Amino acid sequence: MNRTASIIIRRLGSLLATLVIMSFIIFMLVEIMPGDVAQMILGQSATEEAVTALREARGLNDPVLQRYGRWISGVVVGDLGESVYMQGVAINSILWRRVGHSMVLALTAFLMFVPLSIFFGVLAGVKEKKPTDSIVSFFGLATMALPEFVSGVILISVFAVQLNWFPIVSVIPIGESLFQNLNIVVLPALSITLVMFGYISRMQRSSMIQVMNSDYVRAAILKGMPRKYVIFRHALKNALLPTITIIGMNMGWLFGGLVVVETLFGFPGMGSLLMTAIKTRDVPLIEACVLLITVIYSLSTMVTDIMYSYLNPRIRFQGGQR
Amino acid sequence: MKRTLSIVLLMLILAIPMVFAGGDKEAASTEKAIRIAEQVPGLITPGVWDGQAFSMNSSIYEYLVEINTETGALDPILATSWKTDDGSTWEFSLRENVKFHDGTDFTSEDVKYTIERTQDPTIGHLKKQDFAVVDSIETPDAHTVIIHLSEPRPTFIYQLTDYNMCILSSDYDYAGMGESKPMGTGPFVMQQLIPKESASLARNTNYWAPNLPKVDKLLIYFVADIDASISMLESDRVDVVPFVTPVIKNRLDKVEGIKVISPYQEQRFVAMVTDMEPFDDNRVRLALKYSMDPQILAKSVAQMDLNEGVYYNETPIMNMLAEYKELPLRGRDVAKAKSLLAEAGYPNGVTVELYYASDHPFGKELAQTIQELAAPAGFDIELKGYTRDIYLSQYWLNVPFSITGWGGRIDPSMLLSLAFRSGGAWNESHLSNPAVDALIDKISAEADAEKRTGYYHELQELFYEEGSLLNIQVPYLVAINDRIVDYKQPLTMLPQYKYTDIK
Numbered sequence: 133m134n135r136t137a138s139i140i141i142r143r144l145g146s147l148l149a150t151l152v153i154m155s156f157i158i159f160m161l162v163e164i165m166p167g168d169v170a171q172m173i174l175g176q177s178a179t180e181e182a183v184t185a186l187r188e189a190r191g192l193n194d195p196v197l198q199r200y201g202r203w204i205s206g207v208v209v210g211d212l213g214e215s216v217y218m219q220g221v222a223i224n225s226i227l228w229r230r231v232g233h234s235m236v237l238a239l240t241a242f243l244m245f246v247p248l249s250i251f252f253g254v255l256a257g258v259k260e261k262k263p264t265d266s267i268v269s270f271f272g273l274a275t276m277a278l279p280e281f282v283s284g285v286i287l288i289s290v291f292a293v294q295l296n297w298f299p300i301v302s303v304i305p306i307g308e309s310l311f312q313n314l315n316i317v318v319l320p321a322l323s324i325t326l327v328m329f330g331y332i333s334r335m336q337r338s339s340m341i342q343v344m345n346s347d348y349v350r351a352a353i354l355k356g357m358p359r360k361y362v363i364f365r366h367a368l369k370n371a372l373l374p375t376i377t378i379i380g381m382n383m384g385w386l387f388g389g390l391v392v393v394e395t396l397f398g399f400p401g402m403g404s405l406l407m408t409a410i411k412t413r414d415v416p417l418i419e420a421c422v423l424l425i426t427v428i429y430s431l432s433t434m435v436t437d438i439m440y441s442y443l444n445p446r447i448r449f450q451g452g453q454r
Numbered sequence: 455m456k457r458t459l460s461i462v463l464l465m466l467i468l469a470i471p472m473v474f475a476g477g478d479k480e481a482a483s484t485e486k487a488i489r490i491a492e493q494v495p496g497l498i499t500p501g502v503w504d505g506q507a508f509s510m511n512s513s514i515y516e517y518l519v520e521i522n523t524e525t526g527a528l529d530p531i532l533a534t535s536w537k538t539d540d541g542s543t544w545e546f547s548l549r550e551n552v553k554f555h556d557g558t559d560f561t562s563e564d565v566k567y568t569i570e571r572t573q574d575p576t577i578g579h580l581k582k583q584d585f586a587v588v589d590s591i592e593t594p595d596a597h598t599v600i601i602h603l604s605e606p607r608p609t610f611i612y613q614l615t616d617y618n619m620c621i622l623s624s625d626y627d628y629a630g631m632g633e634s635k636p637m638g639t640g641p642f643v644m645q646q647l648i649p650k651e652s653a654s655l656a657r658n659t660n661y662w663a664p665n666l667p668k669v670d671k672l673l674i675y676f677v678a679d680i681d682a683s684i685s686m687l688e689s690d691r692v693d694v695v696p697f698v699t700p701v702i703k704n705r706l707d708k709v710e711g712i713k714v715i716s717p718y719q720e721q722r723f724v725a726m727v728t729d730m731e732p733f734d735d736n737r738v739r740l741a742l743k744y745s746m747d748p749q750i751l752a753k754s755v756a757q758m759d760l761n762e763g764v765y766y767n768e769t770p771i772m773n774m775l776a777e778y779k780e781l782p783l784r785g786r787d788v789a790k791a792k793s794l795l796a797e798a799g800y801p802n803g804v805t806v807e808l809y810y811a812s813d814h815p816f817g818k819e820l821a822q823t824i825q826e827l828a829a830p831a832g833f834d835i836e837l838k839g840y841t842r843d844i845y846l847s848q849y850w851l852n853v854p855f856s857i858t859g860w861g862g863r864i865d866p867s868m869l870l871s872l873a874f875r876s877g878g879a880w881n882e883s884h885l886s887n888p889a890v891d892a893l894i895d896k897i898s899a900e901a902d903a904e905k906r907t908g909y910y911h912e913l914q915e916l917f918y919e920e921g922s923l924l925n926i927q928v929p930y931l932v933a934i935n936d937r938i939v940d941y942k943q944p945l946t947m948l949p950q951y952k953y954t955d956i957k
Contacts, residue, residue, distance in 0.1 A: 185575060215649070221634045226649045292689070300689040301682050306489075306654045306673040307646070398682035400651050408494050408650055408678045 139441055143434045154426045155207070159200050162415050203419070212420040223420045226405070231424065233310055234394070234401035238387045240317050241324040249329045250375060253336025257371070258363060260341050268333060276330025284323040284396045291319060302399040320397045324390065328382065336375045343371040373444055380436025384429030486956050487671035488938065489692040491683035494650055494676040499632030500620050501571060501579040505861075505947070508617070508696065510653050510674050512948040513667075514555075515620030515638035518546060518565070519611060521864055521944035523717070528611065532560065532621050532639065540901045541608035548597040552662045554623045555643045562593035567624035569601065577629075580618050583879055584868065608901040612865035615946050641667040641952035651676055667952035668940075684933065687712060693938050693956070696949075698931040699815055700756040711936050716763060716929035717943035721772060721860040722820055723873075724924040725883040730854040732804045733883075736920045741794040743768060745831035746824070746924065747786040755819045756928055765927035769917040770874055771866050772927055777910040781918045791831035803832030809849045810857035812839030816928045820857055851882055858882060862945040866910070870894045883922035890916060 187193050191202070206213055212223040249272075256268040275283065292300040302316035310317075343349060344367055352362045394403035402421060409417035495507035503511060518533040533546040552560040571577065572585040579585075587607060592600040603610060613619065622628055626637055636644055641663075642655035655672040675692060677683045684702055686692045688709060698706070703714040726733035726742065733739050752764035760766060765773040772778065795804060810821045818839060825835040840849065850856060863869045872878050875894045876886040893913045900906040917923070934941055937957045942950040 183578070186578060189576070221649055229648070229651075299691070300685045301691060303675055303677070303682075303686060303691065304652075305691075306652045306675070395679060395682075398677060398679065398686070404678065405650060411678060412494065412496055 136438070136442060140438055143437060147430045147434055150430050151423075151426065155204055155423055156200065158419055158422045158426070159203060160196075162419055163196060165413070165415075203416075207420075207423065213416040215414050215417050223417055226417070227402070227420055227424070230400060230402045230405045233399065234390070234403065235387065236310055236314075237317050237320055237324075237390065237394075237399060237401055241321040241328070241386060244321055245325040245328040245332065246379060248325065249332035250336050250372070252329075253333035253375070254340050254363070254368065254371070256333065256337040257340025257344065260337075260344075265337070269337065272330035272333045272337075274330070275326040276334070278326065280323045280327050280390075280393050281396050283326045284319070284393060287319050287323050287326075288397075291322075302397040304400055316397075316399065320390070320393050320399050323393055323396075324386065328386075331382075332375060332378060335378050336371065339371040339374045340367065343367045369443075373440065376439060376443065377436060380432060380439065383432035383436065384425075387428050387432065485671055486669040487673050488669050488694065488951065488954060488956055489673045489675070490694045490696075491675045491677045491686050491692040492696060493680075494678050497633070498636060499628055500622060501577050501581070501618055501628075503580075503618055505617065507653075507674070507676070508943075508947055509672065509694070509949050509951060510655065511620070511636065512617070512640070513642040513655055513672055513951045514636045514640045514644055515622075516640045517620055517948075518548075518614045520948070520950070521615060521946055523942040523944045523950070526864070526944075528615070532565075536611060538608070538610075541606035541610060541899070542603045544601040544603070544610060546599045546601070548599065549662060550597055552639055553660050554626070554639050555637045555658065556623065556626065558623055558625055559596075560621070560623075560639050561596040562599045563596075563624050564621055565599045566591045566593050568619070568622045571622065572619075581613070581616060583872070584613050584616070606899050606901065608899070608906070609865045609867055612863070612868060615864060616868075617946060617948055642672055661952075663952070668955040669951075672951060687933055687935065690935070693935040694941070695933045696930075697815065698933045700758070700929075700931070702933070703931050704757055706933055712933060713936060714931050714933045715941065716931050717941075718862060718930055718945045718947075719763075719765060719772060719774060719927040720930050721862060722816060722926045722928060723770075723858050723860050723882065724820070724824065724926065725856050725858065726922045727854045727856075727882070727884050728886070728922050729884045732798070732800060732806060733854060733922070735798040737794045737798040738800070738804065739920070739922060741791040741798070741831055742828055742833065743924065744784055744787045744791040744794065745828045745833065746784075747827055748783055750827065751820070751823055751926060754823045755816055755926070758929070763929045767914075767925050768921055768923065769914040769925060770870060770923065771910065771914055772862055772925070774862075774927075775864075775866060777866055777907055779911040779914045781914060786827075788830045795832050800832065803834055805834040805836065806855050807836045807838050807853065808855045808857065809838045809840070809845065809853045811842035811845040811859070814842050814859050816926075817857060817859070820926060820928075824857075851880070856882060861947060864945050867894070867898045870913075871898060885922050887916075887920075 191199065194202075203213065210224070212227065215221060215223055215226065252268045252272075256265040259265045278286075288300055291297050298315055298319050302320055304310055304313050304316065344363075349362060349367050352366050353359065390401070391403035391407055393399070394401045395407050398404070402424070406418065406421040406425075408414075409421060490509045492509055493506050495510070496504045498507055498511055500511070500515060516531055518531060519528040519536075520531050521527075522529045530549075532549050532552065534549050536544060536546045538544045546565070548560070548562055548565065554560060569585060569588055569591060572579045572581045587603050587605060587610075589602045589604040592602070594600065601610075620638060623637065631637070634647065634649075636647075639662075641658050641661050643658045644653065645656045646654045653674040653676075655674065657667055657670050661667065675683075675686070677686065680695075680697065680699065680702070683692070683695045684698070684706070687695050698714055706712050706714050726739050728734055733742075748766035749760045751766060752758055752760040756764045758764045761773075766783070767773060767778075767781065769781070795801070808821055808824065810817045812818050821837050821839065825837060828835055835855075838849070838853075839845075850858060860869065860873070871894055873880045873882060874885050875881065875891050890913065893909050893916070897906055897909045897913070900909060930947075932941065932943070939955050939957060940953045942953050944950075
């Protein structure tokens with residue numbers, strides 16, 4: 133367990149370093165984006181003096197490093213600044229509501245696609261080269277090939293337009309909360325599920341086949357253990373490892389704002405907020421969103437690594453000895 | 455055992471959608487609410503309001519006067535009457551017993567504050583230049599305001615219909631709260647504003663006009679994507695979607711229960727800059743004019759016929775205005791255009807870059823059509839499209855050939871000195887013509903309406919002969935549900951939701 137702890141500590145250290153570097157890169161990238169913030173705020177008719185005065189007032193004339201320092205020292209204590217447009221409105225009050233919505237969507241999608249794709253992946257792997265396998269593999273390949281904006285449109289036309297089971301647009305009616313309108317989550321989550329299903333079920337299938345053909349599984353079957361016991365007790369635990377890596381690698385994408393899906397469905401999450409921020413060049417809001425996404429990516433990678441080392445002693449021991 | 459477990463698990467997964475399902479919920483209340491899907495607003499504080507979220511601001515704030523959509527005349531709103539001598543002194547009587555949403559009384563001090571605020575250098579007020587002419591403001595009593603101008607402006611009152619000139623309370627902190635808690639005297643009160651997401655407005659129970667507004671609530675969704683807005687309209691989640699494109703209009707025309715209306719036209723100025731090659735030569739400008747075909751422009755840009763939604767002329771005056779003088783359409787004459795170009799020293803044609811905002815309605819379509827139409831005459835037009843903010847901040851005013859969107863002005867003189875007088879802040883074609891300057895000055899100072907119209911006509915003839923622009927007027931389109939009655943929106947772009955009702 134000490135070794136796992138040392139891995140966690142080292143990962144935390146590198147996470148911190150990643151964030152510092154990333155925050156600087158984000159700040160610099162936004163910095164070189166064309167268009168002047170003061171000019172954008174004041175509009176096309178603003179006079180030169182007005183623009184200069186506003187630049188001065190907002191500290192935009194200070195050296196880059198000084199502005200970066202000011203921004204990052206705010207971020208460290210949890211102050212993400214104010215939106216360019218919403219003077220007097222902290223980004224914190226805009227962002228976290230959206231993050232919450234995105235988390236609900238991601239979690240729903242997660243609960244849908246993880247068990248589904250693992251189940252069908254195992255099924256296909258165990259029934260290798262049988263009709264079940266062909267059907268699952270074909271379906272997985274088909275959904276994997278469809279980008280989410282295509283499968284999303286198909287879902288909308290089937291479930292929202294034809295069957296009228298779910299709303300076409302995932303907008304929360306004014307005055308209500310997401311939890312009163314959970315039906316708006318289903319179609320976006322389904323379209324994510326379709327994207328992830330093929331990916332994960334195929335990974336699960338191939339690792340299952342590999343494990344089922346390994347010597348220890350053959351030995352277990354030969355010594356007369358029930359097949360189900362072999363599959364679930366011996367094979368599955370090993371066959372899950374690559375799948376967990378893949379799931380973990382996609383956690384960042386899933387929880388870090390699904391820009392395409394949210395925009396397509398008009399879902400009020402972090403992805404669509406980022407889209408709006410970019411469209412209106414709301415620099416502080418872009419920085420806040422991207423930084424948060426970086427944090428989520430780094431955290432999810434770290435969690436995957438830790439889980440992996442827990443499940444796979446080889447990595448745990450190697451890591452501890454170095 | 456394992457099998458049972460996995461079956462149960464699978465059924466649970468499949469059951470998730472069922473738990474969430476329930477179809478579209480109906481708002482089961484007797485309140486009358488109009489639901490609107492608008493673009494995500496940028497700045498909304500009056501003075502620097504960038505002209506988005508019209509339905510929200512125009513319902514919260516009010517003006518001294520507003521345009522009557524039927525007659526085009528001025529309706530008294532916060533001012534009950536007004537008079538002027540020769541246009542240099544303006545006296546307004548203000549409406550009594552009007553309260554701001556925060557409970558304070560509306561008085562002459564508020565009008566004085568609103569107008570003096572335009573000159574505040576820290577705000578960057580968009581009407582700063584137009585109100586620089588205000589010399590002093592007197593408030594003899596709580597309901598009278600006298601504005602002294604430094605020179606006569608017979609049509610000064612129209613400046614007060616500009617969307618950034620809504621009357622603000624002198625006691626309210628607009629710098630700190632203008633973005634988060636907009637507050638005025640309007641027919642609706644802000645209830646809840648969720649930034650970048652939605653706004654909920656409720657009827658102002660203290661509103662001065664009896665029986666107005668007609669509905670209880672305005673529910674405004676800020677939707678970044680126009681297609682998502684249209685989906686909401688088609689699935690009956692909203693009733694009104696402004697800023698619709700012609701392509702969407704064509705589709706919606708076939709949908710039952712929804713209609714697309716065009717309350718007014720907007721202008722697109724194709725500016726040929728008079729001090730840069732090649733348009734510094736009037737023959738080149740004329741050559742371009744002769745290569746245009748207004749009917750094709752109308753069809754290809756907006757899928758509409760000329761003079762039925764789309765209008766075309768070569769002057770700064772919109773066809774719908776009283777000041778407009780009908781001048782004959784040139785008719786497309788490629789041979790003449792070619793010979794004009796040759797005369798000007800371009801016998802083998804000329805290459806020019808056309809700059810425009812590619813994401814602005816009609817921008818791309820217009821640029822492409824002009825490119826195609828002008829090509830046979832010898833214009834090799836290179837298209838330079840940029841997003842609107844980049845276009846406006848980096849190219850506009852500094853390039854030889856450009857397309858820019860201009861809102862209509864009910865009083866065209868408001869636009870003339872800004873865009874066509876030498877030294878004007880937005881003089882995009884760098885026009886510096888003493889005859890034009892003289893006419894613009896006469897127009898803004900002439901108190902006699904008939905004489906003023908005469909000057910307008912002279913100006914238009916001048917533009918027809920040697921002017922620097924094509925003025926293409928495209929429809930502003932709003933898609934509305936059939937249940938909505940009396941949707942009113944004059945040329946000032948401000949929708950008047952107090953009159954709007956729902957069946």
